[in-house]
Amino acid sequence: GLFACALCLGRFAHNVHRCKSEFLWDSKTPTFCCWNTEGQLVNAQGMQLCYDWQRPNSCLNSSKDHIHQCSGCGGLDHGAQNCPQE
16 A cells, blocks of 8 residues: 555555645644645654654664654654554
């Protein structure tokens, strides 16, 4: 199947790098994050989230300034591909 979009968590065919949805795949739940003007995935506090953390292979960078937060719900123990909202 398709991978989940980091913004809307949708697993349907669309350009996940340009998704501008304000809601998750269910069209009801507001998105947790958004793309900033520089094309970075940011949470409501404007902090840049690790995009690799949202991908199927995840990320192994453990630097404290590297934010591993789910772009779908804000959880800290998973990325978008394993989000329970998805």
